Amino acid sequence: MRRTKSPDLNGRIALITGGARGLGAACAWAICEAGGKAMIVDLLTDRGEATAEELRAAGHDAHFTPLDVRDEAGWAAAVAATVDRFGRIDILVNNAGIATAATIEDLTLADFQAILDINLLGAFRGMQAVIPVMKAGGGGAIVNIASNSTQRVSAITTSYAATKAAVANMTKSAAIHLAQTGTGIRVNSVHPGPHATEMLLGSDAKADLPQVQALRDAIPMGRMGNAEEVGAIVAFLASDAASYVTGAELFVDGGLTPH
Numbered sequence: 085m086r087r088t089k090s091p092d093l094n095g096r097i098a099l100i101t102g103g104a105r106g107l108g109a110a111c112a113w114a115i116c117e118a119g120g121k122a123m124i125v126d127l128l129t130d131r132g133e134a135t136a137e138e139l140r141a142a143g144h145d146a147h148f149t150p151l152d153v154r155d156e157a158g159w160a161a162a163v164a165a166t167v168d169r170f171g172r173i174d175i176l177v178n179n180a181g182i183a184t185a186a187t188i189e190d191l192t193l194a195d196f197q198a199i200l201d202i203n204l205l206g207a208f209r210g211m212q213a214v215i216p217v218m219k220a221g222g223g224g225a226i227v228n229i230a231s232n233s234t235q236r237v238s239a240i241t242t243s244y245a246a247t248k249a250a251v252a253n254m255t256k257s258a259a260i261h262l263a264q265t266g267t268g269i270r271v272n273s274v275h276p277g278p279h280a281t282e283m284l285l286g287s288d289a290k291a292d293l294p295q296v297q298a299l300r301d302a303i304p305m306g307r308m309g310n311a312e313e314v315g316a317i318v319a320f321l322a323s324d325a326a327s328y329v330t331g332a333e334l335f336v337d338g339g340l341t342p343h
Contacts, residue, residue: 091323094119097170098322099162101153101210102180104131106281107229107314111177114315115322116144120175123166125151153180153206159213172221175322176214178207178251179229185240196243203247204254211258215269223268225322228255229314232277232337248275252333259331270330272321277337279309305338 098115102108103124112122116139124146126132132148139146147169151162166173181203184195207228218224230252233245252273259271278299300308314336320326321334335341 091118091320091325093175093319093323096120096174096322097123097166097172098175098177099123099125099166099173099210099214100177100179101125101151101206103177104128104135104148107276107279107311108177108179109135110311110315111179111227111318112139112146112315114312114319115175115177116142116146118319118323120319120322121145121170122147123162123169124148125162126180127152153209154201156209156213159209163213163217167217173214173217174221174224176210176218176224176226177229177318177322178210178226180206181229181247183244185244186242187239188242191242199243199247203244204250207251208254211271215262215267218269219267224270225326226255226258226269226271227318227321228252228271228273229318230255230273230275230333232275232335232341234275234333235335235341236277255333256331263330270321270326272326272329272332272334274314274317274321275333275335275337275341276314277309277335277340278303279311279314281311302343303338303340304343307338309336309338 098120100108100112103112104126112124116122124132124136129150136146136148149162149165151158182199184199228251231248233241234249234252237245255271255273262269317336
């Protein structure tokens with residue numbers, strides 16, 4: 085029997101959206117610690133530059149370029165900047181996203197269109213932008229960050245859950261097409277549950293609020309996830325250890341979804 089593969093991203097080049105903080109930054113760290121190199125893209129220029137600098141200070145090859153995932157021309161520029169610096173793109177992590185809490189009666193069309201443009205169409209633009217580069221390089225891995233809200237919805241996840249469910253299904257369609265056409269590109273989605281990130285909590289002071297405690301208590305493992313735990317899963321899916329995995333949905337939520 086051959087030796088089992090372990091996650092190894094030595095020399096692989098990753099482009100990570102929303103990589104300035106939270107889950108995106110954790111993905112950048114996980115990929116770099118597995119031997120990869122990262123181009124972090126985000127609207128948060130100062131935070132993105134700081135994250136890239138922290139990675140470089142730790143001995144990793146990481147850089148930042150600004151990107152609004154709603155901008156098709158911006159995507160072309162970010163891909164070009166990554167190829168100019170590193171020569172290719174092996175990994176795309178579509179992590180950039182926003183959340184709007186509103187019921188079907190309260191949600192405005194403008195707010196729905198805004199979250200749709202970032203969460204769903206941002207990932208769509210990203211895949212379309214990198215696939216030609218990956219095909220030219222002989223393959224690659226795309227990881228789309230969805231959410232466990234594809235299975236667990238509430239009254240106020242009207243737009244967020246809808247966009248993340250669409251991301252999950254778009255992931256599968258892309259995975260089938262890219263496998264059947266022999267591109268060597270795999271596409272999978274990761275579905276985080278509640279994680280102790282700035283996007284969810286906003287500040288450390290929110291961690292002890294009753295509604296946050298109730299959310300934490302509902303998780304069978306009894307705690308929220310850490311961003312690093314999502315990063316580790318993304319690094320696995322991007323590696324050859326997941327060479328036979330495409331079109332998969334991987335839930336990272338402490339057992340909350342099946343509970």
